[in-house]
Amino acid sequence: MNIKFQSLKLENFKSHQDLEVKFGDLTKITGDNAKGKSSLLEAITWLFYGVDPLGSKNDPTPITYSAEQTLVQALLNVDEKPLLLGKTLKKGKASYYINEVPKKATEFNELIAQLFDKDLFLSLLNPNYFFTLKWENQRSMLLQYVSAPANKEVLKQLPEVQSEKLGTLLKKHNLSDIEKIHRENKTSLEKKHIAAQSRTKTLKGQLEVFTIMTPVDSLKVELAQIDKQVREKEALMDEAFEKNQAYNKCQSELRNIQDQIDMSKERWPSLKNEVIEDTCKTCQRPLDEESVEAVKADKDKRIEEYKAKHNELLNKRDLLKKQLETLEYIDVSELREEIRQIDSTGTQLREAIRSYSEFERLQTQVNEAQEEENKVLENLNDSIFVIDSVKAFKAKEAQIQAEKVQALFETLSIRLFEQQKNGEFKNTFEIELDGKPYRKLSLSEGIRAGLELREVLSKQSEVNVPVFVDNAESITSFKQPTGQLITSRVVAGQDLTIEVGE
Numbered sequence: 265m266n267i268k269f270q271s272l273k274l275e276n277f278k279s280h281q282d283l284e285v286k287f288g289d290l291t292k293i294t295g296d297n298a299k300g301k302s303s304l305l306e307a308i309t310w311l312f313y314g315v316d317p318l319g320s321k322n323d324p325t326p327i328t329y330s331a332e333q334t335l336v337q338a339l340l341n342v343d344e345k346p347l348l349l350g351k352t353l354k355k356g357k358a359s360y361y362i363n364e365v366p367k368k369a370t371e372f373n374e375l376i377a378q379l380f381d382k383d384l385f386l387s388l389l390n391p392n393y394f395f396t397l398k399w400e401n402q403r404s405m406l407l408q409y410v411s412a413p414a415n416k417e418v419l420k421q422l423p424e425v426q427s428e429k430l431g432t433l434l435k436k437h438n439l440s441d442i443e444k445i446h447r448e449n450k451t452s453l454e455k456k457h458i459a460a461q462s463r464t465k466t467l468k469g470q471l472e473v474f475t476i477m478t479p480v481d482s483l484k485v486e487l488a489q490i491d492k493q494v495r496e497k498e499a500l501m502d503e504a505f506e507k508n509q510a511y512n513k514c515q516s517e518l519r520n521i522q523d524q525i526d527m528s529k530e531r532w533p534s535l536k537n538e539v540i541e542d543t544c545k546t547c548q549r550p551l552d553e554e555s556v557e558a559v560k561a562d563k564d565k566r567i568e569e570y571k572a573k574h575n576e577l578l579n580k581r582d583l584l585k586k587q588l589e590t591l592e593y594i595d596v597s598e599l600r601e602e603i604r605q606i607d608s609t610g611t612q613l614r615e616a617i618r619s620y621s622e623f624e625r626l627q628t629q630v631n632e633a634q635e636e637e638n639k640v641l642e643n644l645n646d647s648i649f650v651i652d653s654v655k656a657f658k659a660k661e662a663q664i665q666a667e668k669v670q671a672l673f674e675t676l677s678i679r680l681f682e683q684q685k686n687g688e689f690k691n692t693f694e695i696e697l698d699g700k701p702y703r704k705l706s707l708s709e710g711i712r713a714g715l716e717l718r719e720v721l722s723k724q725s726e727v728n729v730p731v732f733v734d735n736a737e738s739i740t741s742f743k744q745p746t747g748q749l750i751t752s753r754v755v756a757g758q759d760l761t762i763e764v765g766e
C-alpha cells in the first residue's frame with residue numbers, strides 16, 4: 265500500500281480560513297510560532313479519524329472568527345489511484361465525501377479502515393503517535409509485522425534431548441497444552457511418589473525383622489527325610505493297629521464263650537439232680553411204670569443234649585485259645601513316642617522354612633513396591649523434564665523473537681520480554697535509545713526514535729505513508745524516511761510558507 269498526499273485544502277479549520285497546500289516528495293512548512301503549522305497535520309488526522317495528531321478527539325471549529333462551515337479536503341494517491349476525501353463540519357455536524365460524493369460516516373470510515381489500520385497510519389504519519397499507545401498495543405503492533413519464530417527454528421536451537429522430547433510432543437499438542445498436561449501430571453505424580461516411597465519403607469521395615477536368611481533347600485531335603493521316617497513309622501503303627509484289632513476281637517470272642525460255658529455249668533447240678541417223680545402231683549396216686557420210664561428217658565435225653573452243647577462250647581473255647589496264642593498284641597506306646605520324637609526334630613526345620621517363605625513373600629513385595637516407586641519417579645522426572653523443556657523453549661523463542669525484532673533497528677534497543685524471579689518470561693515493551701527509555705529522551709531524541717520506529721513499521725507492514733515531522737527545527741539532522749516527508753519548522757518573523765522540494 266502506497267499513500268501519497270497530493271494536496272490539502274482547508275476552510276475555516278482552526279486559524280486557517282482558506283488554505284491550499286500542495287505536497288511534493290519533500291514539503292517544507294516554515295513560519296513563526298502560531299502561524300498554523302501544526303494545524304496542517306491536525307487537519308489530516310481530523311479528516312481521517314476526527315482526532316488530533318496524538319489521537320484525542322478534537323473540534324477544529326474556529327473560535328476567533330465566525331464561519332458557516334469547516335472543510336478539510338485531501339487529494340491522495342492510493343497505489344497511484346487518486347482519491348479525494350472531504351469532510352465538513354457545520355454547527356457541530358460532520359458530513360463526508362468520497363470523490364465529491366456525499367457518504368455516510370460509516371461508509372467513509374469503512375473506506376479508511378480498508379486502506380490501513382488507524383494506529384499504524386497515525387504511527388507512520390506522526391513519529392510521536394506510537395508512544396502515546398499503551399505498551400501492550402505498541403508491542404503487539406510491532407510484533408504483528410514480525411513473524412514469530414517457527415517451532416522448528418526454536419527446537420533447532422535447544423539442547424538435543426529437549427528438542428527431541430518436545431519435537432515428539434508437539435506433533436500431538438501445542439506448547440501450552442503440553443505444559444498444562446505435564447504440570448497436572450507432576451502434581452499427581454508427586455503425591456503418588458510420596459505414597460510409593462512410604463509403602464516401600466514400611467515393607468522394608470517389615471523385612472528387617474528377619475535376621476539374615478539363608479536359602480532353605482537343604483532344610484527342605486532334611487525335612488523330607490524326617491517326614492519319610494515318620495510315614496514309615498506310621499505304616500508300622502497302622503500294621504500294629506490291625507494286629508491288635510484281630511487280637512482284641514479274638515479275646516472278646518473267647519470271653520463271650522467263657523461266659524456261655526460258665527452259664528452252662530451253672531445249669532448242670534439242677535439237671536443232674538432232677539428227681540424222677542412216681543406219684544401224680546394232683547391226685548396223689550402212684551404213676552404206672554411206663555410213665556415213670558418215659559420221664560426217666562426224657563431226663564436222659566436232655567442230659568445228652570446238654571452235654572453235647574456244653575462240649576461244643578468247650579471245643580470252641582479251645583479253638584479260640586489256640587487262635588489267640590497265634591495272635592500277638594503289640595504295645596504301640598513306644599512306637600508312638602518314637603514318631604512324636606522324630607516328628608519333633610522337624611519342628612525347627614518347619615518353622616525355618618515357614619519363616620523363609622514369609623521372608624520371600626515380603627521380599628517380592630518389597631521388590632514390587634520398589635519397582636513401582638521407580639516407575640512413578642521416572643514418570644515424575646519425565647514430566648519435570650518436559651516442563652523445564654517448555655520453559656527453555658519459551659525462553660529460546662523469546663530470545664529468537666527479540667533478536668529478530670532487534671535486528672530491524674539501527675540505534676534503538678527493543679525489550680519485548682522480562683525475565684521474572686522464577687526464570688519465566690513476562691511480556692513487556694520498552695524502547696530505549698543508548699540505554700535511555702523513550703520517556704526520558706529529549707525532544708529531538710524522541711523525534712529521532714519515532715522516525716526510526718515508523719521506518720521499521722512501514723517496511724514490515726509494507727504500508728508507505730507520508731511522515732509529518734513537526735517541530736523539525738529542534739532536530740539538526742535525520743535520516744531520509746521512506747515515503748513523502750513533510751517538515752514543519754519555526755522560523756522567526758516569517759509568515760506561513762510552504763515549499764516543495766526534493
Ligand SMILES: Nc1ncnc2c1ncn2[C@@H]1O[C@H](COP(=O)(O)OP(=O)(O)OP(=O)(O)O)[C@@H](O)[C@H]1O
Pocket residue numbers: 277278279295296297298299300301302303304323324325326327328329754
Ligand atoms: N479553534 C481554533 N480557532 C481559531 N484559532 C485556533 C483554534 N485552535 C487553535 N488556534 C490557534 O491557531 C494558531 C495556530 O496554531 P498551530 O498550533 O497550528 O501553530 P504553530 O504554527 O504550530 O505554532 P508553534 O510554532 O507554536 O508550534 C494558534 O495561534 C492557536 O492558538
Ligand SMILES: [Mg+2]
Pocket residue numbers: 301302303734735
Ligand atoms: Mg506547532
